[in-house]
Amino acid sequence: MNKYPKSLENLIDCYAKLPSVGKKTAERYALYTLFNMNDVDLTDFTNALISIKKDIHICPSCGNITETSLCSICSDETRNKRQIIVVESIKDLLTIEKVNEFKGIYHVLNGAISFSKGISIDDLNIDSLIDKVKQGQVDELILATNATIEGETTARYLKELLSQYPVKITRIAHGIPVGGDLSYADEMTLLKAFEGRREY
Numbered sequence: 001m002n003k004y005p006k007s008l009e010n011l012i013d014c015y016a017k018l019p020s021v022g023k024k025t026a027e028r029y030a031l032y033t034l035f036n037m038n039d040v041d042l043t044d045f046t047n048a049l050i051s052i053k054k055d056i057h058i059c060p061s062c063g064n065i066t067e068t069s070l071c072s073i074c075s076d077e078t079r080n081k082r083q084i085i086v087v088e089s090i091k092d093l094l095t096i097e098k099v100n101e102f103k104g105i106y107h108v109l110n111g112a113i114s115f116s117k118g119i120s121i122d123d124l125n126i127d128s129l130i131d132k133v134k135q136g137q138v139d140e141l142i143l144a145t146n147a148t149i150e151g152e153t154t155a156r157y158l159k160e161l162l163s164q165y166p167v168k169i170t171r172i173a174h175g176i177p178v179g180g181d182l183s184y185a186d187e188m189t190l191l192k193a194f195e196g197r198r199e200y
Contacts, residue, residue: 008034063108063125065090073097073105080104082139085172086129086158088112088146091183096144099190104142112150113157121157133165142197144172146182170197
């Protein structure tokens with residue numbers, strides 16, 4: 001016999017699917033939703049969830065998220081379109097943007113090569129990046145994958161894959177600690193990492 005009515009149990013199960021949300025936290029969220037959110041709040045919450053699935057899509061040029069045909073970075077004419085920084089995730093992109101130092105554009109891989117997780121290069125978003133390099137649209141490619149085994153493996157693969165083309169390939173300097181996640185780095189660490197980037 002269920003502890004709560006089925007509709008509430010369903011909501012608890014939905015909250016429990018969120019990262020770092022255990023059963024007790026999911027239960028607390030569900031009860032808060034039931035007893036503390038008024039009809040307007042619930043409608044806004046529901047509409048926001050529906051909207052992100054309906055209105056947000058992936059930028060076909062770089063892999064960022066956007067509500068328009070191209071993301072705000074790719075469509076910004078003041079950006080240096082010939083300098084591309086390659087990151088593993090949209091979260092990493094947003095972390096670098098907070099520094100307000102990089103004036104080029106991005107390419108989001110949506111992951112990193114991980115043999116243990118069964119993620120190969122074919123699972124990553126690299127086709128449009130390769131096309132840009134092949135067509136001579138890139139002067140510098142900055143590899144900013146995380147300082148993990150997976151990130152290093154991915155960076156090395158991209159370096160080998162693209163070194164046949166006349167493009168400068170650099171690797172973000174490791175002011176970022178080995179084993180560290182780019183999205184948790186503070187702004188000064190990221191700034192120093194940019195300043196110390198090197199030929200790769």
